[in-house]
Every structure is written in C-alpha cells, then in structure tokens.
Amino acid sequence: MPVPRHDADATVAAVGEHALIERIRARAGVLPDWVTLGIGDDAAVLEPERGTLDVVTSDSLVERVHFRRDWTLPAAIGHKALAVSLSDLAAMGAAPRASLLSLALPPDVPLAEFDGLLDGFLALAAKTGAPLVGGNITRSPGPLVVDVTAIGSVRRRRLLTRGGGRPGDELFLTGQIGGAAAGLALLEASRDRATFDALDTDCVHRYEWPDPRLRCGQIVARSRAASACMDLSDGLADAAGQLARASQTGVVVDAAAVPIHPGAAAWASRTGGEALPLALAGGEDYELLFAVSPRQRRKFLAAARAYRGLMLTSVGRLRREPGHWLSRMGQLEPLGSGFVHF
Amino acid sequence: MPVPRHDADATVAAVGEHALIERIRARAGVLPDWVTLGIGDDAAVLEPERGTLDVVTSDSLVERVHFRRDWTLPAAIGHKALAVSLSDLAAMGAAPRASLLSLALPPDVPLAEFDGLLDGFLALAAKTGAPLVGGNITRSPGPLVVDVTAIGSVRRRRLLTRGGGRPGDELFLTGQIGGAAAGLALLEASRDRATFDALDTDCVHRYEWPDPRLRCGQIVARSRAASACMDLSDGLADAAGQLARASQTGVVVDAAAVPIHPGAAAWASRTGGEALPLALAGGEDYELLFAVSPRQRRKFLAAARAYRGLMLTSVGRLRREPGHWLSRMGQLEPLGSGFVHF
Numbered sequence: 001m002p003v004p005r006h007d008a009d010a011t012v013a014a015v016g017e018h019a020l021i022e023r024i025r026a027r028a029g030v031l032p033d034w035v036t037l038g039i040g041d042d043a044a045v046l047e048p049e050r051g052t053l054d055v056v057t058s059d060s061l062v063e064r065v066h067f068r069r070d071w072t073l074p075a076a077i078g079h080k081a082l083a084v085s086l087s088d089l090a091a092m093g094a095a096p097r098a099s100l101l102s103l104a105l106p107p108d109v110p111l112a113e114f115d116g117l118l119d120g121f122l123a124l125a126a127k128t129g130a131p132l133v134g135g136n137i138t139r140s141p142g143p144l145v146v147d148v149t150a151i152g153s154v155r156r157r158r159l160l161t162r163g164g165g166r167p168g169d170e171l172f173l174t175g176q177i178g179g180a181a182a183g184l185a186l187l188e189a190s191r192d193r194a195t196f197d198a199l200d201t202d203c204v205h206r207y208e209w210p211d212p213r214l215r216c217g218q219i220v221a222r223s224r225a226a227s228a229c230m231d232l233s234d235g236l237a238d239a240a241g242q243l244a245r246a247s248q249t250g251v252v253v254d255a256a257a258v259p260i261h262p263g264a265a266a267w268a269s270r271t272g273g274e275a276l277p278l279a280l281a282g283g284e285d286y287e288l289l290f291a292v293s294p295r296q297r298r299k300f301l302a303a304a305r306a307y308r309g310l311m312l313t314s315v316g317r318l319r320r321e322p323g324h325w326l327s328r329m330g331q332l333e334p335l336g337s338g339f340v341h342f
Numbered sequence: 343m344p345v346p347r348h349d350a351d352a353t354v355a356a357v358g359e360h361a362l363i364e365r366i367r368a369r370a371g372v373l374p375d376w377v378t379l380g381i382g383d384d385a386a387v388l389e390p391e392r393g394t395l396d397v398v399t400s401d402s403l404v405e406r407v408h409f410r411r412d413w414t415l416p417a418a419i420g421h422k423a424l425a426v427s428l429s430d431l432a433a434m435g436a437a438p439r440a441s442l443l444s445l446a447l448p449p450d451v452p453l454a455e456f457d458g459l460l461d462g463f464l465a466l467a468a469k470t471g472a473p474l475v476g477g478n479i480t481r482s483p484g485p486l487v488v489d490v491t492a493i494g495s496v497r498r499r500r501l502l503t504r505g506g507g508r509p510g511d512e513l514f515l516t517g518q519i520g521g522a523a524a525g526l527a528l529l530e531a532s533r534d535r536a537t538f539d540a541l542d543t544d545c546v547h548r549y550e551w552p553d554p555r556l557r558c559g560q561i562v563a564r565s566r567a568a569s570a571c572m573d574l575s576d577g578l579a580d581a582a583g584q585l586a587r588a589s590q591t592g593v594v595v596d597a598a599a600v601p602i603h604p605g606a607a608a609w610a611s612r613t614g615g616e617a618l619p620l621a622l623a624g625g626e627d628y629e630l631l632f633a634v635s636p637r638q639r640r641k642f643l644a645a646a647r648a649y650r651g652l653m654l655t656s657v658g659r660l661r662r663e664p665g666h667w668l669s670r671m672g673q674l675e676p677l678g679s680g681f682v683h684f
Contacts (some may be wrong), residue, residue, distance in 0.1 A: 028656050038393055040588065041504050042433040042572055043399035043494075048390040053378055057385035057476060058444045058491055066481045091384040102400045102489050123560075134399060142407045142484020147444050149400055149491040152385075232383055246382065 012114050013107030013139070020114065020137050024101075027122055028132045034097060035133055044133035046098055052153035055094040059085045059150075063143035071187055074116030076208040077146065083125045084233060085150035086212035087286040093160040093221020094152035096130035098215065104140035104149040117146070128214055129292050148175075151336060158221040165247030165281035165291035167230035167320040170324040172226075172312050173301070174287045177236055178264030179277055181282020183207030186319040208284040217288055217305050223303030228291040235337045239289045240316060241324040247291065253280075253316035253335055255328035281327070281336060291318055353455050355449030355481070362456065362479050366443075367572055369464055370474045373507045376439060377475055386475035388440055392494035397428040400477035405485035413529055416458030417465075418489065418550040424466045426575060427492035429628040433573040435502040436494035438472035438556065444489040446482035457516035459488070470556055499562040507570035507589030509662040514568075514642070514654050516555050520606030520617055521576055523624020525549030527609060545605035552628040559630055559648050565645030571634040579622040580679045581631045581667040582658060589633065595622075595658035595677060597670035622668070623678055634641020 006015050007093065015023075025039040037045035040299050048054065061067055061081045069077075082099060089096055102119060105114070125132050130150060154160075183203035186196065196204065213231075228247055232239045245250035260279045268275035290302045304312050304335040316327075348357050351533035359366075367381045367636070373681040379387040392397065403423045411419075415488055424441060431438055467474050472492060496502075525545035530537065538546065555573075561567050570589055574581045576598065584592035598605060600619045634642045646654050658669075 032594050042430040048395040048396055054388040055385045058442045058478050061443050062446050062480055063480050088384040100400045102402050104404050137445050139407050147489040328608045
C-alpha cells in the first residue's frame with residue numbers, strides 16, 4: 001500500500017489513525033529473521049531463541065511529567081521512551097529482540113513532530129536490535145503519552161535479578177551520576193541552550209538522550225560474576241535500597257565514593273548547593289548497579305574491563321545488619337529513597 | 343514486605359508509587375510455573391513454551407476517549423483494558439501467557455477506584471491464564487490511561503493471520519454485533535441504568551465487559567480450517583476491509599446476513615434509525631471474523647461446533663475483483679471503513 005503524502009504542517013488528527021500506522025510501517029525498516037510478523041496484524045509474532053528466557057518490560061513517558069514538548073526535540077522523546085525500557089532489559093543481562101510503541105496523541109500534534117518522535121525511537125531501535133514490531137495509536141484529550149514495551153532474551157544461567165545479592169557483596173556502579181538531574185535543573189532554570197557550556201550541554205544530553213547500558217549488562221551477565229543487578233532509573237539511593245530489599249540484606253553506600261558527574265558538581269557549586277543529593281536522589285541516569293561477591297570480584301572486573309569506555313566504581317556494600325545507610329565522614333545516616341513518581 | 347494499610351478514601355498520590363506496586367503484587371496471586379519472575383524486578387521473565395511462537399500486542403484505553411470514569415465501574419475499565427488485548431491474541435489463535443499493566447494515574451484517583459480497576463483486570467487475567475507479571479505506574483496530569491501488553495503463544499502451523507485469505511473464501515463471524523455500539527449510545531442518552539430493559543442492559547454489558555473469543559480462536563486455529571482471522575475492535579466494515587487488504591483480495595459483505603444484536607435493533611427502532619450501521623461501523627464488539635476456503639468449510643464448521651454456545655454466521659466472501667463492498671438488495675455499495683480513532 002503506498003504511503004499517503006501529507007504536509008508536515010498537518011496534524012496527526014488530519015492524517016488519521018490508519019495513515020499514521022502505514023507511516024510507521026513504511027519506516028520500520030527490514031525486520032530481522034526472528035520476527036515472523038511485524039506491524040499490521042492483530043499482534044506481532046516472534047520466533048523464540050532456543051534455550052533462552054523471554055524478558056519483557058513496559059515503561060511510559062507522560063508529557064508534563066517526564067518531558068515538555070516545548071523544551072525537547074521530538075526525536076529525543078522517542079529515543080528516551082525506548083531507552084528507559086531497554087535499560088530494564090540491560091539490568092537483567094538480556095539482549096533486546098523487539099519493541100512495541102503505544103501512543104496516546106493529542107489531536108493537534110503536528111505530523112512533523114510525530115515523525116520526529118518516530119525517528120528518535122527507530123534510530124535507537126535499529127542501533128540496539130529492538131525492531132518496532134507493533135503497538136497502538138489512539139487519541140489523547142490531554143498529554144502526549146508514550147508507552148513502550150521492550151522484549152528481550154537471556155540464557156537462564158545468565159539472568160541477572162535484583163534479588164541475588166548476599167551480605168558482604170560489593171556494589172559497583174557504571175558511569176557517573178547526577179548529570180541527568182543537573183540537566184533537568186538546567187533546563188528548568190533556562191531554556192536558552194546557547195548559554196550552556198560543554199559540561200551543561202553534556203548534562204542536558206544525558207537527561208534527554210540516555211544510553212542504556214545493554215552491552216555492559218550482557219557482558220557481566222555472560223561472565224556470571226555479579227550476584228544481582230538493577231538500573232538507576234530513580235537514582236542511586238532508590239536502586240541500592242531496592243536491590244538490598246529484594247536481596248533481604250542491609251546496605252551502606254559510601255558518600256565519598258559516589259562518582260558524581262562533573263556537570264552536576266559544577267551546577268551544584270553555581271547554585272550554592274550540594275552535588276551529592278543530585279547523584280543519590282536524582283533519577284534518570286540509567287546506569288547499572290551490580291552486587292558482586294568478594295570471590296567473584298576479580299572475574300567481574302576482568303569481564304567489565306573487556307567492555308572499554310565505561311567506568312566502574314565501588315560505591316558500597318550489602319550487609320547482614322538491616323537498614324539502608326549512607327556512610328559520610330565515618331557516620332551512618334539514612335540513605336533516603338530517591339525519586340518518587342507521585 | 344507487609345502491605346501497608348490505607349483508607350479507601352485516600353488518593354493514589356497519597357499512597358505513593360512503591361506502595362501501589364506492593365498493593366498490585368500482593369493481589370497478583372500465584373503465578374504459573376512458566377513465569378520465572380513476576381512483578382518486582384526491572385523486567386518480567388517468562389519460560390518460553392517449546393515449539394511455539396511468541397505473540398505480543400499492546401492496546402490502551404484513554405479516559406474520555408474510550409471510557410468515562412463517572413459512567414463506568416472501575417472494575418469494568420480494568421476488565422476491558424485487558425480484554426481488548428486478549429482479543430488480539432484470540433485473533434491469532436494464540437493462548438495467553440502473561441500480561442503487563444501500565445497506568446498513568448491522575449493524582450486524585452481514590453485508592454478504592456485503583457483497587458477496583460485492578461480487581462477487574464486481575465479477575466479476567468486469572469480466568470484467561472494471562473497473569474499480571476509487570477508494568478509501570480506513573481502520574482498523569484490529564485486523563486487516566488491504561489495501557490496493556492498481552493503475551494501469548496501459538497504453534498507455528500496454527501498461527502492465524504489477516505493475510506492468508508484467498509478469493510472465494512467465505513467470511514464467518516462469531517456472535518452478534520452492534521450491541522456494544524448500542525450500549526455506548528444508550529449510556530450517552532441516559533446514565534440512569536434503572537431505566538434500561540434486559541436488552542439494553544445486555545448491550546451496555548457488551549460495551550463494558552467484552553468477552554474475548556480466546557477459546558474459539560484457539561479451537562479454529564487447532565483445526566487449521568481457517569485461512570485468515572481478525573478481531574472486530576473497530577467494526578465489521580473495518581475488519582472485512584483490513585482482512586481483504588492484507589489478503590490482497592476484494593470483499594463483499596452481505597447486508598441481509600449480518601447478525602445484528604437484538605438490542606441494537608431495538609435501539610435503532612426506538613430512535614428511528616437503522617441498526618445495520620451500528621453493526622457495520624460500531625466498534626468494540628470484539629467478535630472474530632474468519633476467512634474459510636470452500637474445501638475447508640466442513641472442517642471449519644465441525645471444529646466450531648465443538649465450541650458450543652457461540653453462533654457463527656456466514657456474512658460474505660473474499661473475491662478476486664478489488665474493492666470493499668456491501669451487497670444490499672442485489673446492489674453493491676461501498677462498505678465504508680468502520681470506527682476511526684481520530
């Protein structure tokens with residue numbers, strides 16, 4: 001079926017549901033051979049991979065809660081909507097296989113904005129091997145809502161969960177944190193991006209274009225050197241607390257060890273605040289937190305070294321004594337609970 | 343972790359995201375053995391069924407587009423949100439295995455309403471073997487949005503698609519149609535349900551509590567007697583047209599044969615209108631439309647007979663000549679395109 005042409009100034013309501021779906025299908029590209037049926041039937045059909053488990057997760061971004069259409073490029077919204085679900089797959093050690101995109105669209109969204117969102121989604125889908133195979137489009141009388149389901153696979157013995165940690169396990173964190181929270185704070189303070197320096201721009205980039213740690217998750221999963229893993233969607237304090245809770249242990253995070261993004265430090269010093277809360281409670285960094293037993297430490301670091309270009313920092317430890325603590329200058333204080341969505 | 347107690351008058355915002363998730367987990371019930379990990383990790387993990395394909399679909403219900411919170415019981419909203427996705431699985435001949443629930447909640451939704459929605463969802467999930475294994479909760483600054491992903495499986499040779507129809511295939515429809523559209527029209531005309539007679543009440547029930555034709559889809563798929571199938575989410579005209587388009591055939595629907603729900607006929611005669619448009623263009627009946635070749639007709643009817651209690655009606659035929667037509671009193675007129683979401 002030929003794709004109807006429309007002016008980019010047209011709204012999604014003028015184009016209509018069927019033509020929007022055709023437009024998505026035309027752009028979805030060549031599907032890998034494990035996709036038996038992609039967009040266009042009642043449901044998508046995937047060939048399972050022999051000897052693996054299916055891993056599935058849903059996440060949504062809501063306008064005025066998770067993004068602002070007047071601040072952010074449509075492509076970044078599409079990218080991030082997929083990235084946050086892929087980050088969940090990364091935390092299980094899974095490899096992506098497919099994605100579903102469910103859109104609730106205000107009728108006045110310009111077609112160009114719809115296309116931009118789709119471009120951002122599809123570019124990340126292509127790069128990560130998560131082809132768009134289905135979904136849904138409906139009207140929204142309120143905000144734009146982007147709901148994404150990501151489907152992946154992992155070999156049973158490689159599966160990483162939150163609940164496998166043991167007392168004595170060391171906590172390792174990928175990358176640097178606080179940057180995304182600083183990026184959001186920067187955008188809230190000024191939308192004139194021309195005034196941002198290189199560090200500011202990097203923070204905003206981390207906030208808008210998160211890079212899910214898929215390869216790192218898979219490499220560590222393959223090494224079987226980590227006992228537990230979770231991603232940092234709601235900040236380090238939340239992730240450390242949840243991992244400890246699922247593992248039925250206590251946890252101590254070492255304040256001095258937390259790898260704070262230099263842009264977060266710069267933002268904090270400019271505003272007379274502290275950078276640590278941005279790193280602990282600021283969400284959306286989408287780094288991975290691993291628990292590693294002392295016996296597996298060497299193997300873990302060797303595996304992680306094979307994945308160049310991503311720092312790993314020891315930030316704390318699980319322990320038998322209950323409670324979630326922050327160790328700062330020799331004192332223990334409550335760790336707090338990170339970003340809460342209500 | 344103990345489930346915190348809250349007053350049913352509390353709002354979801356007062357309860358908070360983590361407590362809502364715990365509340366869902368506590369109610370999700372015992373998971374079947376193919377669910378390796380349910381609610382509570384970064385993603386859900388399922389054991390694939392040997393020799394089957396994975397079938398996945400997403401659908402969403404948006405407040406003030408698909409339902410009104412002041413008209414409809416929360417349990418019906420939860421039920422229907424899952425039912426529409428399960429109907430897509432039914433149309434592929436698939437058996438459900440799991441479901442994901444993604445909620446965007448206005449902060450002032452009372453906890454009792456949240457619980458009700460969940461009850462409706464979980465009752466259907468339990469009845470159909472689609473246990474809730476994951477999802478997401480976020481705040482909505484606008485309407486309540488319920489997005490559901492359903493996951494099923496089907497043996498490769500049993501998979502039903504829209505695209506397998508051939509010229510000469512007969513079209514068979516389950517059940518009677520137009521009832522859901524009449525139910526919506528009734529609610530729009532009067533919300534005083536005490537004034538509804540038994541037929542009216544049945545129409546409203548069909549609109550609010552659709553029953554996905556899972557068993558029928560699976561029995562027909564097992565018989566391998568149908569060449570194509572699709573569900574009627576957007577009405578018979580839309581389904582017949584889409585099935586013909588995917589099968590690269592034309593189609594003629596026989597107006598006199600369309601099994602119109604008696605409640606739709608009664609509503610039409612009361613309002614001085616015609617019942618046929620309700621049946622053709624009114625969506626949400628969630629019946630199944632099958633294409634069956636003449637050689638398979640007997641086998642199809644024998645398989646369908648094994649599934650008692652659901653009528654099957656021959657409503658038209660695929661044909662080589664292009665176009666989507668309605669045959670009425672010996673004349674062909676354009677079939678039209680059913681319910682459009684914008």
